[in-house]
Structure formats: C-alpha cells, structure tokens
Amino acid sequence: MNRFLLPLGAFVLLVIVLAIGIRHAPEKDVIASPLIGKAAPAFALPDLNDLSRTVRSSELRGRWYLFNVWGTWCYECRAEHQMLLEVQRAAVLPVIGLDWKDDDAQARSWLTQLGNPYERVAVDHLGRTAIDWGVYGAPESFLVNPAGIVVYKLTGPLTREAWTQEILPRLPRQGLPGS
C-alpha cells in the first residue's frame, strides 16, 4: 500500500499544480495593474483642443470617469472608437482621453473625422503620465470612482462585452450625478 501512496500523492500534487496553471492561462496576456484600489495618479497636462488650457486630475474628483489611453498611431484604438462613441451617447459617465505620445494635429483630425467621444483630452507628449498610470500598450482604459480611486483597468480595446460585463456592473445602479 505504502509503495503506491507516495507516487499517487506526487501525481495528485502535479495535477493540482497543472490545473492552477491552466486556470490562470487566459490571464497570462494581461498584466494585472497594481493601481487597482489605489489613488489615480495625479496629472496636469495641456488640453488637446486648447493647448493653453490644462486638464487636471484634481478637476475630475467627485464623479466617475473612464480614463482612456489612445493615440492615432495605435491600430486597435480605431477598433474601439465606435464603442467609445456609444459610451458617450449612453451618457453614463464621461470619458477622459489621454493622447499618448501623439501628433496634436493628427489627433485633432482623427477626432474630427471619427467623432469625439471625450469630454476632455489630455496631451501626454513625453509619456510620463502614461508611465505613472502603468500603461504599457494602448488602448487601455481605467475606471475611476468619485473618490479618485482606480476601480478597474481594461487592457486592450473597449468592447461591448467589456463595457456591459466589467464596467457597468462596477458603477452604482442609479443615474450618476454630474454625468
């Protein structure tokens, strides 16, 4: 009996380890953000529509917002643009854009051509704010609550699925003040 107990135990252990590995396999592409549950990084950046004005993270306090990192050089940002426009139409929460290492003129013409889903667009020429947010590839979207805490991060394009299954359930049921 004892002769089989040890190999059997080793086998069961191996199965458990592999099962955990398989369970976590779909998450391997996405790196969990350490920002979840923490204060959204502060920033003060020029406004894309009027570079003399400043978009400040402190102005965004007191309401929910979706912080969307994009750029005209980003292929998948085009794919999520329709969904962003839908989010704007739904008027559930404002979308704040971070135009990451982009050409301002190109960014403006992109918004003119495809439609502008953003309430404000902050321009991050140096990419420092993107680094503060732990951005490693556009598009990325962060859901921030009225207390300024990052509640959720979506890596990759915003899909209808992500919107209905990940973002909407995290928002309070009733209509949101200030949106």
Next chain:
Amino acid sequence: MSSLAARLALVLLAALALGRVALAVDPTQMPTPQLEARYLALTHELRCMQCQNESLADSPVELAADLRAEVRDMLIAGKSDDEVRAFMVARYGDFILFRPRFTARTAWLWLAPGILLLIGAAVLVRVIVKRGALLATDPGPVEDDGRS
C-alpha cells in the same frame, strides 16, 4: 594555419559588429562611471513591458526608451536602486522585475527548488539505507564452480 587565423579574425569582427548593433539600442551616457554601472545593472534587471522577454536595456521600443529615461533621471537625481525598483513596481507590478521579490505570492517560486532538493535528498538517503540493509543480509556472490 594563416587561413584559420584569418577566419577567426573575421568571426571575431562579425561578433564585434553585432555587439555594436546591440549597444546602439541605448545610447544613454551617464555622467559618472558609478552611475553608468548602476544604470546598466538596473536597465538589465527591469523588463520591457511591451516585449516582455527583453530587458529595458535591450528593447528598441519607445516605451522602453521612456522607462530608461525615468531610470536615468532618477539616478541622476540621487535616488537609490531600491527607490527606482519601487517606482517601477508601483506602476507596473512585480512583473517588471526579472528577479521577483520574495512575497507571499512568489514564495513557492523561491522555495520550490529547495523543497524539491530536500525531497530528492530524502529519497536518496532512503535508497542508500535500504541498499545497506540489503547488503548486510547478502550472503555474497554465488561461487562459480566453473562447470556450467
């Protein structure tokens, strides 16, 4: 003989040329040799988040260049190596470190090799003890009487 030497020299030259190309990824020059050494060590132990199997030092993508600039500026500003690491981990998580820290989540990573070694040693000792016991009761090799 001389043709072999020539070939060797060619190979060496090619290797050198490749080395230069690799170096060209990061043209950063630090003001002092001490800072340069720390900068090189840090950029080699931090992961490029976009390519993931390359270090910041080796990666040609723009984000890696931006992160190298952060490392450079922090070192020049007098920050310690640990402060630079903490800055990166606060933004990108443990994953950015090629050498993971010892935490509850990574404990098994660090301990598993030791545990496996101990298990192996235990098995080895058991086998040796059993063999010893077997040998002690062994009447010795059967004598060959040469008839067969």
